[in-house]
Amino acid sequence: MLKVSVRAAVAAVTFILLLDFCASTENIPRKWVPFSANITGLSSSNVSDVDVKQELLCSILATNDGKANLFCFGPKGCVFGHVYLPDVEGEQTPGYNCSYSHVCPHDNKTLREGEKVPETFCPNLNLTCTKRGMVNLANGVPPLTSCTPPFVQHPFGCMYFNKTASLTLCAARAYCQSLGAQVASPTTHDNYLALVAYLTATY
Structure with a gap:
């Protein structure tokens, strides 16, 4: 880059x-930890936006993604993907609960x-x-x-x-x-x- x-x-x-x-990677045990994130500026190029109704399903989608290190569940569903955590760390986006899972490839x-x-x-x-x-x-x-x-x-x-x-x-x-x-x-x-x-x- x-x-x-x-x-x-x-x-x-x-x-x-x-x-x-x-970044996160696949085929390893995942532990998700609460994380305060401002996701308003996330680009669709590195995250997925899925209309799901349960936070548990959101965490499952992020875990199965393999490379996702952040997921957020809120009124518009589930946002998950691989992001650079310091870029989004901050005041929580209203209505959303976010979690990160940290492993390094x-x-x-x-x-x-x-x-x-x-x-x-x-x-x-x-x-x-x-x-x-x-x-x-x-x-x-x-x-x-x-x-x-x-x-x-x-x-x-x-x-x-x-x-x-x-x-x-x-x-x-x-x-x-x-x-x-x-x-x-x-x-x-x-x-x-x-x-x-x-x-x-x-x-």
Whole structure:
């Protein structure tokens, strides 16, 4: 997607973003957990909208979908699919009850929340399956949950720009990991454009 363009700028500045991507997969036990989501902006390209009358049937449809990690049941029926959870997390859409089921596919296998695997590109680092996706987390360093210094909230995410160090990609990932974050990887076209506009104007 757009990650290649962002990586080209990593040599100049380390981007730390509290987001990553993760999807559900099939043939594994599923546990659905309540989740507060604003689904008003979901695209029909990644979710299904089915007219069903019971929330249980909605959860069954999402489970059988295999790749769905979110389902919401409300007055217009069932909405389910594979979404990037941080993009929809927030004030619950009125009338709907939402749930998520978090597992992470990685190299043709499935990880459950909390499981770790060595990163393919940087084998000295671990990837951890979290609610926000497969992320680099240092042992004993919890993932950041709020945008506090040295991080600053920008329109494209909660970021820390390290302008003093020149790091390789693996070294940048390790540094981000030590802060409970990760190298930035915008997940939407709008976030990417906002990040590029900021870099163009600032550096």
